Amino acid sequence: FLSWLDFLEELVMGAHPLVADAITEAVEEKFFQGILQPQLLQMSELTVLGATAVLTGMVRQLRAPALLHRLVLFLLGPQRHPETPGDTPHPLRAQLIDRCDHLCDEISLASLRLFEELLQKPHEHVAHNLVLRNLEARAYLQRGPHAPEERGPPETDPEEDGLDLEEDPYFTDGFPDSFGTMKNPSPSSTPSGKGQVSEVVSR
Template identity: 75%
Template structure:
């Protein structure tokens, strides 16, 4: 508890100090505490020492709020690299060690390491997500590009021959007028008998 009280005081001091003084304190913390104390403990092989150092680091990540301290701590743990990883790269040793311990033979170490990364991902710092995931996803084709839409065409042009078609020649034009006739003369049949002629005259 005394350690976290000291860490809280240091965090408040960095947030309220002048920029020059805050940078000087941050550099001293990184050199004396991060690299001088935390790193040797995190790289040890003893399970008890690893559990103690991981729990201490998890509490440190959870408590630090000063932007400059948080930035130096994240770079200390994950390294500054942002390019996609490849098999021939030389990875950041501490980052690789912490990731490998998430699948450790000891369940306690695995859970402690997962809690550490959970706290890291909660921090409002872009480099955490980029270092752990985004750097290896940017060059992959996960975006589906829709095919280009066909060009819009206007209404079909009318055939000039169809435009010049006379209404009299259109068989559908006279359908609505059953009794109408255009240019068609109805011939009356001429009979040979007188009765038929008289009927025609009477009409």
């Protein structure tokens, strides 16, 4: 089956646009809606599990943009407006979402894997249909221009303040020159004791 799908992908990507569109339309009508959808909507757990596994493999392998677009619309529907309680949901989308919390753990895991593969596909409608359309009306993003907030002077680090004071030439005003620095007397400036005694004896 996956080899057949790979052949169709290569055919769609290399064919004339009119031929590629006819192929994708036939795949959607004959396979997606004619075979896959009835199996996904059945009550039999084994049938649902097998169909979900096949669908997950298809989503993972699909690379042709035209086939991927048809599959995404088949699974999620074309709706892009925010969902409201009175809306009629896309039947397959609602069924697949409900099965993420199914009584059968295997069906729940298979459904979660399907949505994981869907969200990894490079198709804008997936994220918009599942998440973004329900967030657009909320004020998570402020679109209009706004004035910058008034801020006070930036706080400085106490250690940096200390360094600035030490480097400030006016920091030592009012203190004697010898404050903070002790100079060792040089031998030439201070006479030794022996010199003083010899002067007294000679006098």
